[in-house]
Amino acid sequence: MNRKVFSKPYGSPGAALRAAAHHAWLAEHTPLRQPELLAVHPERLDFEHIDGRHAGVEDLPTVAAVLGEAHASAWCGDLCRASLNAPHPLPWGHTLPGFAVLRRAVLDRHHRDGLITDEELEAAVDLLRTDPDEPTTFYKDSNPRNILITPAGPTIVDTDDLTLAPFGYDLAKLVVTLAMTHGPIPPAAVTAALTAYNEGVASRTDAPAEVTPSRLLDHAWLHHLLTRPYLGRGGYRYPWPQVRPAPEDLT
Ligand SMILES: Nc1ncnc2c1ncn2[C@@H]1O[C@H](COP(=O)(O)OP(=O)(O)OP(=O)(O)O)[C@@H](O)[C@H]1O
Ligand SMILES: [Mg+2]
Incomplete structure (x- = not known):
């Protein structure tokens, strides 16, 4: 029987x-359900086609639990040896980039392009200044389009x-992009x-707070x-400041 294939083109x-190395590392270190990688071509990856729909708000608790378990599993199996801001080795000579450097570069670019103010840059740089001993897990861009809900x-x-990140960072991406x-x-x-x-985190380990x-x-x-430059694209219709919950409403 011919399998339905999802082919994804790459620029190089x-x-x-790199995407194939990320797929292999996630398969080794997390219980995440991923499409099988069927073939690697010079500028294309062929994946098993998944019949599913994009994650919605109603899926938040299920997806959150899956992410928590995956983050803890990666921490237990590999990333407990990683340091949040130092590149971490992956299969085939690739690395998981550290958390702060890439994001600082993107924020600086947005600032230069007039997309974020001086005050916003300063506050963001403060948020990037994390404790180097903080438990480290991964970020894999958990926007709703990157999570397909299937009967399984x-x-x-x-x-x-895929980068290193503190616990909770990838869940925050899902919450922000769903809103x-x-x-x-x-x-x-x-x-x-x-x-x-x-x-989900605690089901694998009691180490990360x-x-x-x-x-x-x-x-x-x-x-x-x-994400500010993407407002109006990829289905992003609402700026976060208009839709975020008030801190006092989160107990
Ligand atoms: N293996 C797959 N089977 C079925 N559909 C898939 C598969 N992989 C991706 N898709 C669909 O194609 C869309 C785009 O794929 P992908 O996320 O890999 O590309 P992208 O360039 O990052 O696009 P986007 O910015 O929309 O996330 C996904 O949102 C999903 O709906
Ligand atoms: Mg995507």
Whole structure:
């Protein structure tokens, strides 16, 4: 029987190989459901086609639990040896970039382009100044289009961007991009997602501390600044400041 294939083009062989290395590392170190990688071509990857729909607000608790478990699993199996801001080795000579350097470069570019103010840059740089001993996990761009909901559960696609990140950072990406796509999310739903995430983390290890609501909102603010140029594209219709929950509503 012919399998349905999803082919993804890349701008260079290096970009295709990097995404393949990310896919292999996630398969080795996390229980995340991913499409099988069927073939690697110089500028194209062929994946198993997944029949599913993009994640929605109603999927937040399920996806949050899956992310928490995956983040803890990666921490236990590999990233407990990583340092948040130092590149971490991956298969085939690739590395997972550190957290702060790439983001600082993007923020500087947005600042130069007039997309973020002096004050916003200063606040963001403060948020990037994390404790070097903070437990480290990964970020894989958890926007709703990169999570396909299937009868078997959430399947994650798009391994192009993978970096080191603090716990909770990837969940914040999902919360921000869902709200930017669909409008305000009830605070109780954000709190429930954070609880499900922390429970997912705790199911694998008790080492990394719980992510607090205020830390989640700090991560969300960084995502808002980094994502600002994409407002109006990719389904992002609402600016985060218009749809974010008030800190006092997250208990
Ligand atoms: N293996 C797959 N099977 C079925 N559909 C897929 C698969 N991989 C990706 N898709 C669909 O194609 C869309 C685009 O793929 P992908 O996310 O890899 O590219 P992208 O350039 O990052 O696009 P976007 O910015 O929309 O996320 C995904 O949102 C998803 O709907
Ligand atoms: Mg994508």
